[in-house]
Amino acid sequence: MATPNTFGELDLSIVGIGAQYPPYSLGAGELEKLGTKYYPESAAMKKVLGINQYTGIDTRSSVGMADHPIVNKPQAPTIAELHEIFMSDGVPLAVEAARKAIAEARVDISQITHIVATTCTDSANPGFDHYVAKGLGIAQPVEKVLLHGVGCSGGLATLRTAANLALGHSFRRRQARILCVALEVSTTLARSELDSINELQETRIGACLFSDCASAVVLSNGIGEPTGEPVYQLLGWEHKTIPDTEPDLGFDVHPAGWKVVLTPRVPSLTAKVLAPSFSQLLEGVPGLPAEYRQAADFDWAMHPGGATILSGAERAMGISPEHMRASYDTYINHGNSSSATIFSVMDRLRSKEMDALAPGGRVRDFVVGCAFGPGITVEMCMLKRNLGVRGMGGLQTPPETDSEASRSETGEDQDWASVDLKGSVPDTPEPEVVPASAATTGNEDFVAEAIANLDLD
Amino acid sequence: MATPNTFGELDLSIVGIGAQYPPYSLGAGELEKLGTKYYPESAAMKKVLGINQYTGIDTRSSVGMADHPIVNKPQAPTIAELHEIFMSDGVPLAVEAARKAIAEARVDISQITHIVATTCTDSANPGFDHYVAKGLGIAQPVEKVLLHGVGCSGGLATLRTAANLALGHSFRRRQARILCVALEVSTTLARSELDSINELQETRIGACLFSDCASAVVLSNGIGEPTGEPVYQLLGWEHKTIPDTEPDLGFDVHPAGWKVVLTPRVPSLTAKVLAPSFSQLLEGVPGLPAEYRQAADFDWAMHPGGATILSGAERAMGISPEHMRASYDTYINHGNSSSATIFSVMDRLRSKEMDALAPGGRVRDFVVGCAFGPGITVEMCMLKRNLGVRGMGGLQTPPETDSEASRSETGEDQDWASVDLKGSVPDTPEPEVVPASAATTGNEDFVAEAIANLDLD
Numbered sequence: 062m063a064t065p066n067t068f069g070e071l072d073l074s075i076v077g078i079g080a081q082y083p084p085y086s087l088g089a090g091e092l093e094k095l096g097t098k099y100y101p102e103s104a105a106m107k108k109v110l111g112i113n114q115y116t117g118i119d120t121r122s123s124v125g126m127a128d129h130p131i132v133n134k135p136q137a138p139t140i141a142e143l144h145e146i147f148m149s150d151g152v153p154l155a156v157e158a159a160r161k162a163i164a165e166a167r168v169d170i171s172q173i174t175h176i177v178a179t180t181c182t183d184s185a186n187p188g189f190d191h192y193v194a195k196g197l198g199i200a201q202p203v204e205k206v207l208l209h210g211v212g213c214s215g216g217l218a219t220l221r222t223a224a225n226l227a228l229g230h231s232f233r234r235r236q237a238r239i240l241c242v243a244l245e246v247s248t249t250l251a252r253s254e255l256d257s258i259n260e261l262q263e264t265r266i267g268a269c270l271f272s273d274c275a276s277a278v279v280l281s282n283g284i285g286e287p288t289g290e291p292v293y294q295l296l297g298w299e300h301k302t303i304p305d306t307e308p309d310l311g312f313d314v315h316p317a318g319w320k321v322v323l324t325p326r327v328p329s330l331t332a333k334v335l336a337p338s339f340s341q342l343l344e345g346v347p348g349l350p351a352e353y354r355q356a357a358d359f360d361w362a363m364h365p366g367g368a369t370i371l372s373g374a375e376r377a378m379g380i381s382p383e384h385m386r387a388s389y390d391t392y393i394n395h396g397n398s399s400s401a402t403i404f405s406v407m408d409r410l411r412s413k414e415m416d417a418l419a420p421g422g423r424v425r426d427f428v429v430g431c432a433f434g435p436g437i438t439v440e441m442c443m444l445k446r447n448l449g450v451r452g453m454g455g456l457q458t459p460p461e462t463d464s465e466a467s468r469s470e471t472g473e474d475q476d477w478a479s480v481d482l483k484g485s486v487p488d489t490p491e492p493e494v495v496p497a498s499a500a501t502t503g504n505e506d507f508v509a510e511a512i513a514n515l516d517l518d
Numbered sequence: 519m520a521t522p523n524t525f526g527e528l529d530l531s532i533v534g535i536g537a538q539y540p541p542y543s544l545g546a547g548e549l550e551k552l553g554t555k556y557y558p559e560s561a562a563m564k565k566v567l568g569i570n571q572y573t574g575i576d577t578r579s580s581v582g583m584a585d586h587p588i589v590n591k592p593q594a595p596t597i598a599e600l601h602e603i604f605m606s607d608g609v610p611l612a613v614e615a616a617r618k619a620i621a622e623a624r625v626d627i628s629q630i631t632h633i634v635a636t637t638c639t640d641s642a643n644p645g646f647d648h649y650v651a652k653g654l655g656i657a658q659p660v661e662k663v664l665l666h667g668v669g670c671s672g673g674l675a676t677l678r679t680a681a682n683l684a685l686g687h688s689f690r691r692r693q694a695r696i697l698c699v700a701l702e703v704s705t706t707l708a709r710s711e712l713d714s715i716n717e718l719q720e721t722r723i724g725a726c727l728f729s730d731c732a733s734a735v736v737l738s739n740g741i742g743e744p745t746g747e748p749v750y751q752l753l754g755w756e757h758k759t760i761p762d763t764e765p766d767l768g769f770d771v772h773p774a775g776w777k778v779v780l781t782p783r784v785p786s787l788t789a790k791v792l793a794p795s796f797s798q799l800l801e802g803v804p805g806l807p808a809e810y811r812q813a814a815d816f817d818w819a820m821h822p823g824g825a826t827i828l829s830g831a832e833r834a835m836g837i838s839p840e841h842m843r844a845s846y847d848t849y850i851n852h853g854n855s856s857s858a859t860i861f862s863v864m865d866r867l868r869s870k871e872m873d874a875l876a877p878g879g880r881v882r883d884f885v886v887g888c889a890f891g892p893g894i895t896v897e898m899c900m901l902k903r904n905l906g907v908r909g910m911g912g913l914q915t916p917p918e919t920d921s922e923a924s925r926s927e928t929g930e931d932q933d934w935a936s937v938d939l940k941g942s943v944p945d946t947p948e949p950e951v952v953p954a955s956a957a958t959t960g961n962e963d964f965v966a967e968a969i970a971n972l973d974l975d
Contacts, residue, residue, distance in 0.1 A: 069690060139773045140597060184641035186769035186776070187892040188667020191759070202758040205895075206679055209666030210645020222663055222683075229685035233526060301659040302648070312643035316596045316773030319643070435644040438662075 068345055072231070072283035073224050074291035075444075076168070079161025080276040080405035081154045082395055086120035087248065089113050091127040092268055096255055105262040106255075113269040117368040121272035121396030123248040124150040137252035137317040140184070147183040147246045148192065154275035155189065155244040156196035158404075163197070166279035167289035168238050171201055173279075174230065175239040177223040179208040179215030179400045181312050181319065182245045193242055212312050213366055214434025215400025216243045217442060220278065221298045227282040236285030241278045243401040247271035253317035267321030270367055272396030276404035293407065293428065293444040297346040299338050306330055306437040322435075331366075331433045332373035338441050339378065339429065346443045353427050360425040361385045362406045362444070364432030365392030374431075383420040390415065403432050407444070411451050424448065525802055529688070529740035530681050531748035532901075533625070536618025537733040537862035538611045539852055543577035544705065546570050548584040549725055553712055562719040563712075570726040574825040578729035578853030580705040581607040594709035594774040597641070604640045604703045605649065611732035612646065612701040613653035615861075620654070623736035624746040625695050628658055630736075631687065632696040634680040636665040636672030636857045638769050638776065639702050650699055669769050670823055671891025672857025673700045674899060677735065678755045684739040693742030698735045700858040704728035710774035724778030727824055729853030733861035750864065750885065750901040754803040756795050760787055763894040779892075788823075788890045789830035795898050796835065796886065803900045810884050817882040817903070818842045819863045821889035822849030831888075840877040847872065860889050864901070868908050881905065 096110050124146060125131065131138050131146050138146075155178075163170065176199075178190035188207040204226070211218045219241040230237035254268035280295065281288050309330060311322035339356055343349070352358060356378035363374055365388045375381060382389055387410035391402060398405065407430065409415060416424045428444040553567050581603060582588065588595050588603050595603075612635075620627065633656075635647035645664035661683070668675045676698040687694035711725035737752065738745050766787060768779035796813055800806070809815060813835035820831055822845045832838060839846055844867035848859060855862065864887065866872060873881045887899040 071690075141770070141772045144771050181643050184666065184771045184776075186638050186667050186669040187764060187895070190667065191764065191893055194759075195764075200761075202756075204678065204682065204757055206663065206675075207665060207667040208663060209641065210643050210647065210664040212643040218663075221661065225661065225686035226679075226682045227686070228689040229682035232685040232689035233528075299659075300661055302651075304657075307644060307648065307652075313598070314601050314641040315598045319641075436648055438644070 068297040068347070071224070071228065071295065073227055073295040074281050074283065075278045075293040075295060076281045076288040076291055077162040077164065077166030077279040078277070078292055078404055078408045079158040079165065080274060080408050081158040081161065082122040083124045083150065083154060083273050085123045085126050087123045087126065087272070088120055092251060094127040095132055095251055099252070100255055100259045103259060103262060105258050105264055108264050109258050109266060109269065112264070112266055116269050117393060118270065118396045119393050121248065122398065123273050124246055125248070131249050132252050137256050138249060139316055140314075140318050143246070143249050143318050144183055144185055146249050147189070151183070151244050151246040151273070151275065152189055152192050152196065154273075155193045155242050155277070158275040158277040159193060159197055159240055159242055162277040162279045163240065165289055165292070166238070166281070167287070168279055170197055170199055172236070172238045172286065173199055173203055173240050174237050175204040175206065175223065175226055176242065177206045177208065177219040177226065177239060178242040178244070179211060179219050180244050181209070181212045181215060181399060182247055182250070184209070184314070189244060190242065210435070211400070211438070212310070212434040213364055213397070213399045213402070214432045214438050214440045216276065216364070216403035217430055217432045217440035218434070219243060220280065220295070220442060221300055221440060223280045224295055224298065227280055231282045231284060234284065237280070237282040238288070239280045241280060241404070242275070243277070243404060244275040245399040245401045246273045247399055248273050250318045253315065254321060256317065257320060265321060265323070266367075267323060270397045272398045274395065274398030274401035274405055276401045276408070278404050278407075290450050291447050292411065292450045293446055296443040296445055297342060298440070298442040299342045299345070300438065300440055301334070301338060303330055303334050303437045303439070307435070310433070310437050311435045327437070328369040328373040330437055331370055331439070332377040334439050335374055335377045335431070338439050342429070342441050342443055349427065356380050356429070357384065357420070358425070359384070360410065360419070360428045360446070361388065362403065362410055362428055362430045363388040364403050364406070365389065366397055366433060368392070370433070381420055383418055386410070386418040387415050403430060411446065413451065525754040525804070528681070528685065528752065530684055530752040531738050531740065532735045532750040532752060533738045533745040533748055534619040534621065534623030534736040535734070535749055535861055535865045536615040536622065537731060537865050538615040538618065539579040540581045540607065540611060540730050542580045542583050544580045544583065544729070545577055549708060551584040552589060552708055556709070557712055557716045560716060560719060562715050562721055565721050566715050566723060566726065569721070569723055573726050574850060575727065575853045576850050578705065579855065580730050581703055582705075588706050589709050594713050595706060596773055597771075597775050600703070600706050600775050601640055601642055603706050604646070608640070608701050608703040608730070608732065609646055609649045609653065611730075612650045612699050612734070615732040615734040616650060616654055616697055616699055619734040619736045620697065622746055622749070623695070623738070624744075625736055627654055627656055629693070629695045629743065630656055630660055630697050631694050632661040632663065632680065632683050633699065634663045634665065634676040634683065634696060635699040635701070636668060636676050637701050638666070638669045638672060638856060639704055639707070641666070641771070646701060647699065667892070668857070668895070669767070669891040670821055670854070670856045670859070671889045671895050671897045673733065673821070673860035674887055674889045674897035675891070676700060677737065677752070677899060678757055678897060680737045681752055681755065684737055688739045688741060691741065694737070694739040695745070696737045698737060698861070699732070700734070700861060701732040702856040702858045703730045704856055705730050707775045710772065711778060713774065714777060722778060722780070723824075724780060727854045729855045731852065731855030731858035731862055733858045733865070735861050735864075747907050748904050749868065749907045750903055753900040753902055754799060755897070755899040756799045756802070757895065757897055758791070758795060760791050760894045760896070763787055764892070767890070767894050768892045784894070785824075785826040785830040787894055788827055788896070789834035791896050792831055792834045792888070795896050799886070799898050799900055806884065813837050813886070814841065814877070815882070816841070817867065817876070817885045818845065819860065819867055819885055819887045819901070820845040821860050821863070822846065823854055823890060825849070827890070838877055840875055843867070843875040844872050860887060868903065870908065
């Protein structure tokens with residue numbers, strides 16, 4: 062590089078965030094229903110359905126329960142049938158998530174300049190971003206960028222790409238209001254994954270982890286008309302690929318959609334790359350306060366790819382489940398929604414419930430966002446959280462006002478409120494108490510062991 | 519918009535271009551072989567195979583002839599089998615096209631900062647851009663952006679996206695050397711399209727038009743280490759969607775790949791949007807010389823979607839086939855390679871052979887790039903051609919030197935030289951003579967009529 066990899070005064074802010082989960086919540090029993098209804102007993106099926114009970118996930122958000130017609134045909138649905146559900150049940154979620162983000166951003170729809178979108182569960186031309194723009198009523202020309210091939214890292218990849226595009230507008234002294242949208246409808250792939258488990262007798266755990274979600278953020282370059290207050294300032298990012306790990310993590314196209322590729326090496330590979338990526342991220346972001354040096358000095362919005370990804374990060378970085386409280390909470394209550402998860406985690410992190418679980422009772426000003434995707438790639442970013450903004454669907458919490466009851470007043474929280482937290486997130490906001498993740502520690506060990514013993518021959 | 523849609527001094531240049539076609543050239547007889555071998559006689563098949571004789575295309579570049587195993591299975595290949603050929607036969611073309619562009623750019627591989635790629639004939643995670651980077655030996659972190667959902671407009675969409683990303687680096691006073699890569703392997707979809715013709719009795723002409731190609735450009739933001747001379751300077755761009763035209767042009771995912779969506783309205787819809795897009799492009803690009811005002815004042819690098827797209831543009835914009843000589847030449851000799859076509863056209867435009875066909879014998883300094891894609895979207899850009907650079911695989915032609923024999927000295931031209939131009943491009947470089955396209959005028963009329971009579975019920 063001709064110049065050091067540092068970030069100056071970028072003036073990039075996330076001024077709105079929205080997540081929209083579909084209406085159904087799948088307990089472990091739902092996958093079991095499909096596995097026992099359509100497939101003979103076998104060693105691999107038994108093993109996967111066993112792991113399914115101990116993923117650490119209470120419920121996976123989904124466009125339908127186990128009785129949904131799409132997963133009850135004689136065969137697994139085709140990629141064309143998956144596309145139909147993606148359009149009918151997925152795109153409205155993306156429009157709703159985008160509406161929430163835009164409302165909070167206090168940006169008129171006519172001011173949106175770009176849409177940077179991603180999905181790994183659809184492949185169509187025009188892409189789904191076209192229909193999101195149409196659903197939002199965007200009439201002006203917007204520069205659309207639909208990212209492909211990035212799997213679970215897609216959410217942060219949209220943010221990084223949007224950041225670069227926003228700076229391109231900054232160079233031209235033009236206003237940028239970029240809508241980032243991630244949409245995944247993964248649960249419809251259950252039959253296809255169960256097919257492969259049955260036919261190949263492989264311990265494939267994708268169907269136990271993946272869920273459906275749409276999420277969105279609005280990124281502003283600070284030029285032009287006023288917006289809502291920053292929710293997070295974006296200070297810098299890192300994007301790298303771990304050499305020679307293509308076969309370890311992927312999502313291969315198939316007539317029945319995409320097939321999950323996930324080897325037992327993934328948790329250790331991802332854990333290993335965290336420390337160097339974090340160091341480089343820190344080097345590139347100037348001017349952090351002196352008390353932000355170690356990983357444990359920050360809060361972490363980690364993509365919860367699986368329980369072992371989170372526990373691996375804890376060991377590698379010397380952080381606790383409380384540092385990743387929103388990652389655990391999202392994972393437990395909604396599962397892994399691939400690219401759409403990370404903005405949901407960033408949204409959840411700013412809630413009072415999560416603040417109550419902060420390590421040592423201290424909510425951090427700076428947050429590290431992190432996700433892994435096929436390649437294997439790591440996407441990492443440095444965020445400065447605005448502690449005055451809690452995600453009230455556009456209404457901000459004035460710092461001087463008691464906001465105890467604020468979140469429960471908004472409809473936005475219903476899909477959270479409707480989730481039975483069953484003690485996995487304690488009611489008592491004592492920082493010392495066992496956090497969300499601890500209840501699943503035994504499960505993590507189980508999963509770690511199961512993954513360590515994976516037999517992919 | 520808060521600020522007018524104008525471009526200032528961007529200092530963006532395409533410093534290298536490369537195109538790589540696969541080794542096989544399909545005459546019209548090849549599709550006919552497949553159509554008659556695997557399908558019963560029917561009205562729709564007869565009609566399509568009739569149109570196939572009169573597309574104006576002499577040969578379509580392809581990864582294989584009609585006897586290739588991928589199109590000689592009992593069934594059309596699946597999307598997973600298409601992926602295998604895309605990887606084995608497509609990715610090496612993309613690596614080679616990228617090598618040519620990088621060599622001409624005189625940019626060391628270690629200086630590449632971003633890869634912006636596109637394809638509509640593959641859907642995998644990691645995306646093919648990952649393997650292009652690996653094939654090139656890129657070891658440093660590069661920001662990768664793989665565009666999806668943009669079909670034939672993908673090439674110019676990568677250029678537009680790269681331009682914005684490059685300006686993001688300019689804002690940070692960082693060097694940007696962005697590799698744009700487009701790769702399409704479309705001819706392997708022939709059986710799937712023939713299936714649909716047979717089953718639905720639709721006049722589907724995609725299989726008559728589409729071909730295989732990889733192409734690449736290197737875009738520089740002018741900061742940092744020296745590069746080769748600009749081939750084209752990028753002065754501005756327009757990107758817009760024609761409202762309510764999603765059903766007219768698309769590429770729908772299917773277990774057998776993607777199905778072409780193309781209604782008879784496309785040529786008239788695209789022709790109609792050209793004039794307003796061109797006006798807006800001109801408004802946004804300040805400082806053009808006074809003699810560049812009308813469409814016919816410019817050379818045109820138009821994506822040759824089909825003969826009627828080109829003839830429609832002629833009528834709508836008052837330009838001649840000679841203005842679009844490289845588009846016709848590419849179309850006639852290689853077919854429509856979707857997103858990968860446009861960089862090939864831009865490469866071909868700078869050849870001596872094409873200069874010899876310039877309207878009124880006058881090669882223009884300014885070139886309008888244009889492509890249409892699903893949405894329907896139009897991508898348009900304004901390029902300033904450096905007349906001293908002819909695409910010699912990195913060797914530039916000094917303006918003061920006679921370069922008569924220069925192109926034939928390079929291996930790069932072999933795939934052009936091996937094409938039998940059969941009088942479709944005259945040997946005599948007289949601007950008044952009948953150009954490439956005129957020989958196909960009768961065919962265009964035929965195709966126009968055939969398309970006008972399409973029955974998609």
